[in-house]
Amino acid sequence: MEIEEKLGVLNYKTDKSYAHITIDPVICETCPDRFCTFACPAHCYTVIDNKINFKYEDCVECGTCFFACSHGSVKWTNPKGGHGIKYKYG
Amino acid sequence: MTLKIIVMMKQVPDAEEIFIDPVTYTLNRTAARGVINIPDENALEIALQIKDKVGAEVTVISMGPPQAEEAIIECMGRGADRGILITDRAFAAADTYATSLTLAATIDKIGKYDIILAGESTTDSGTGHVGPGVAEFLDIDQVTYAESAEVVDDKIRVKRILEDADEVVEVPFPVLVTVLTGANIPRRATLRRKIDAIKKGIERWDHETLGLPPDWIGIRGSPTIVGAVKVPEEKKRASKKISLEQIPEMIDELFEKGIIKREDGA
Amino acid sequence: MMSEFDVIVVGGGPAGTSAAIRLAQNKVNVLLVDRADPPGSKNVSGGVLWGNDLGKIIPDWEKIIPVERLITRKGTTFLTKDSAISLDFSSRKFLTNRTGYSVLRVKMDLALAKKAKEEGAMVIGGVTVDSVARKDGKIIGIEQDGDTITSDTVILAEGANPRVAIDSGLRKPIGDRDVAIGVKQIYKIPEDKINERFNLSGNEGFAGEYVLGYLPDGVEAGGFLYTNKNTLSVGVVVSPSHLRNYGQMHSYDIMEEFVQHPSIARLVEGGRLEEYSAHLVVEGGLSSVPKLYGDGYMIAGDAAGFSFSNGLVIQGMNYAIASGIAAADTFIEAKEKGNYTAKALSDYQKKLEESYVLKDLRTFKGIENSTWSSMAHRTIPDILERFLFRLNLEDGLPKKHILELLLRSVSESGHNKTSLALEAYRMMRRM
Numbered sequence: 001m002e003i004e005e006k007l008g009v010l011n012y013k014t015d016k017s018y019a020h021i022t023i024d025p026v027i028c029e030t031c032p033d034r035f036c037t038f039a040c041p042a043h044c045y046t047v048i049d050n051k052i053n054f055k056y057e058d059c060v061e062c063g064t065c066f067f068a069c070s071h072g073s074v075k076w077t078n079p080k081g082g083h084g085i086k087y088k089y090g
Numbered sequence: 091m092t093l094k095i096i097v098m099m100k101q102v103p104d105a106e107e108i109f110i111d112p113v114t115y116t117l118n119r120t121a122a123r124g125v126i127n128i129p130d131e132n133a134l135e136i137a138l139q140i141k142d143k144v145g146a147e148v149t150v151i152s153m154g155p156p157q158a159e160e161a162i163i164e165c166m167g168r169g170a171d172r173g174i175l176i177t178d179r180a181f182a183a184a185d186t187y188a189t190s191l192t193l194a195a196t197i198d199k200i201g202k203y204d205i206i207l208a209g210e211s212t213t214d215s216g217t218g219h220v221g222p223g224v225a226e227f228l229d230i231d232q233v234t235y236a237e238s239a240e241v242v243d244d245k246i247r248v249k250r251i252l253e254d255a256d257e258v259v260e261v262p263f264p265v266l267v268t269v270l271t272g273a274n275i276p277r278r279a280t281l282r283r284k285i286d287a288i289k290k291g292i293e294r295w296d297h298e299t300l301g302l303p304p305d306w307i308g309i310r311g312s313p314t315i316v317g318a319v320k321v322p323e324e325k326k327r328a329s330k331k332i333s334l335e336q337i338p339e340m341i342d343e344l345f346e347k348g349i350i351k352r353e354d355g356a
Numbered sequence: 357m358m359s360e361f362d363v364i365v366v367g368g369g370p371a372g373t374s375a376a377i378r379l380a381q382n383k384v385n386v387l388l389v390d391r392a393d394p395p396g397s398k399n400v401s402g403g404v405l406w407g408n409d410l411g412k413i414i415p416d417w418e419k420i421i422p423v424e425r426l427i428t429r430k431g432t433t434f435l436t437k438d439s440a441i442s443l444d445f446s447s448r449k450f451l452t453n454r455t456g457y458s459v460l461r462v463k464m465d466l467a468l469a470k471k472a473k474e475e476g477a478m479v480i481g482g483v484t485v486d487s488v489a490r491k492d493g494k495i496i497g498i499e500q501d502g503d504t505i506t507s508d509t510v511i512l513a514e515g516a517n518p519r520v521a522i523d524s525g526l527r528k529p530i531g532d533r534d535v536a537i538g539v540k541q542i543y544k545i546p547e548d549k550i551n552e553r554f555n556l557s558g559n560e561g562f563a564g565e566y567v568l569g570y571l572p573d574g575v576e577a578g579g580f581l582y583t584n585k586n587t588l589s590v591g592v593v594v595s596p597s598h599l600r601n602y603g604q605m606h607s608y609d610i611m612e613e614f615v616q617h618p619s620i621a622r623l624v625e626g627g628r629l630e631e632y633s634a635h636l637v638v639e640g641g642l643s644s645v646p647k648l649y650g651d652g653y654m655i656a657g658d659a660a661g662f663s664f665s666n667g668l669v670i671q672g673m674n675y676a677i678a679s680g681i682a683a684a685d686t687f688i689e690a691k692e693k694g695n696y697t698a699k700a701l702s703d704y705q706k707k708l709e710e711s712y713v714l715k716d717l718r719t720f721k722g723i724e725n726s727t728w729s730s731m732a733h734r735t736i737p738d739i740l741e742r743f744l745f746r747l748n749l750e751d752g753l754p755k756k757h758i759l760e761l762l763l764r765s766v767s768e769s770g771h772n773k774t775s776l777a778l779e780a781y782r783m784m785r786r787m
Contacts, residue, residue, distance in 0.1 A: 068600070
């Protein structure tokens with residue numbers, strides 16, 4: 001089963017007015033390892049045209065990317081107002 | 091005089107958690123948790139925007155089981171001033187007629203009001219009856235399919251989204267407005283307001299509070315009879331990959347099978 | 357000035373809810389805030405709840421908390437590309453000495469939050485706390501959307517990714533050595549089929565831990581498979597430092613390869629994927645435990661780095677509950693004196709030192725170096741596979757003594773017998 005299909009079963013309450021994680025594209029541009037793309041379990045970090053593409057909408061809020069990035073590009077905050085992932089089982 | 095706004099809100103099963111039973115083909119809502127009906131959030135947001143701009147007292151009313159209290163507290167956490175839960179076993183299985191009547195009786199008991207806001211329809215039944223039904227029972231003007239609204243003097247100016255046009259109407263109070271899903275981005279509740287809401291508490295009204303006879307409410311007051319719920323038969327679909335040269339062949343096949351017909355019907 | 361609350365607990369997991377329940381039972385004016393709506397719906401565990409810590413605050417907890425199955429069968433398995441080598445322990449003794457239940461955290465934590473509310477705590481979900489509030493260097497409450505909500509003490513129980521504690525400078529940011537990446541899938545499978553597949557009856561349950569010995573060199577991960585009533589919890593725990601240094605593998609692919617391994621695939625076969633989740637797993641041992649208390653605050657549960665893993669046993673929730681109760685008890689005593697300074701709250705540390713929470717962390721100091729080692733993840737599975745294959749293979753040749761077979765498997769694996777024995781001895785001592 002593909003990761004996209006797995007994420008498809010999840011219930012997200014996306015906050016359209018607030019991205020709880022942001023990245024600094026300037027830092028990512030020259031990143032030698034791009035470890036985020038391997039570490040993130042929700043496939044939020046992908047490389048498109050040699051640039052890091054990040055989508056917060058699929059984030060399951062594990063916190064991996066925050067320490068996975070050792071270059072200080074990832075700014076991690078909690079989603080607000082009950083937004084984000086809403087698990088049924090956990 | 092402070093403007094009085096009433097927002098009608100329903101707690102519905104989270105649409106993301108409702109699934110179709112693979113055996114019975116009916117909607118299984120048992121596992122779904124309660125959330126605020128999405129367009130009701132948008133209706134509340136319009137009420138709170140009016141409150142921010144010209145000042146208003148916003149009352150949220152909801153009809154439902156005791157656990158709908160959480161949804162009302164959330165609304166008060168976003169800025170509503172007062173919450174009323176209309177809850178009574180006698181209201182169970184009400185159709186849109188009995189529901190509209192019950193809500194109208196609630197609003198009547200609240201007394202003074204200028205604007206009533208509601209979601210255009212609910213995600214769990216989607217009839218769109220209740221907003222207009224309440225307006226009819228109260229015998230007041232109504233504006234449907236609103237995307238935004240603002241108060242101008244002693245009127246409300248509403249932008250309606252219609253199929254082929256946008257329409258702006260101005261209506262004097264009292265008026266009921268139903269709001270479209272996604273009309274705005276609802277604000278978040280704050281901890282301060284949620285604490286205050288819990289400390290203040292909500293009011294719980296039953297059919298006796300409203301003075302409604304049992305024959306008018308719940309299943310007894312509901313003229314709707316659901317005959318049967320059927321799942322439409324799935325149409326068979328097929329796909330086939332063909333090359334450009336095979337197109338005439340395919341067209342012949344489609345005629346043969348009667349899938350396409352000539353204009354003259356031959 | 358009077359504080360609005362006696363205690364504000366940040367986080368609605370086992371640590372936070374246990375603290376709130378204990379406090380409310382002792383007439384403490386407590387506010388529990390969880391950022392999920394409903395509370396607990398962002399929480400994830402493997403999850404087996406070990407021990408009886410909840411019994412201290414909820415005597416009949418096994419009835420009140422929705423537990424899934426009583427663990428009566430425990431498996432430890434080394435998986436190689438072709439083989440599975442298991443130590444399978446099932447015992448009727450667990451029926452009387454109940455020690456572990458499989459649980460689903462969203463259901464369990466909501467029940468705990470409800471219990472806290474029943475006991476008199478104010479419970480609020482769907483609100484994210486921004487930071488602690490400070491005055492003259494003391495913590496006097498929390499900040500949320502520009503408002504300050506005051507309390508005599510704040511208990512930070514935010515879990516493995518404690519933003520408030522980190523952003524407030526109360527603990528250092530999480531690093532590769534502090535955590536592992538947990539990825540999990542829930543499959544729906546009928547109850548009778550689970551019983552049949554895992555050789556269980558009634559509400560008996562199976563808890564399996566796996567060493568994934570088939571991964572590319574350097575990538576190290578463990579797996580787990582727990583039976584719930586009519587679902588299976590299946591997941592992997594990936595070492596980030598190994599993935600970073602050696603791996604060109606996606607964490608989600610490690611998950612997928614695990615469920616595709618022949619020994620796992622047959623257990624989850626026919627199951628419908630109900631949920632995919634990921635969560636940090638606290639693994640850092642004593643070195644990642646922050647300062648646990650200060651003027652007006654205490655840190656509990658995963659946020660404090662409390663967990664235990666020796667490769668065969670993984671535990672966290674019991675440490676969270678025990679620390680939450682200890683924090684509550686510390687506050688209750690401090691309240692009698694009306695003193696919430698670091699000195700008064702230092703009793704929290706003392707209580708934890710006396711309990712298994714910090715005792716275990718001290719006993720097993722440095723164990724993370726053994727559980728995440730090529731010894732455990734490559735060498736042992738490799739040698740065991742060679743040995744057991746030879747032992748059970750009937751190839752028509754004269755048979756050998758077991759010891760000879762074992763030594764031959766060691767030398768075939770390319771290891772020196774003496775240094776291997778020494779390393780194994782050191783590892784066993786740490787475990």
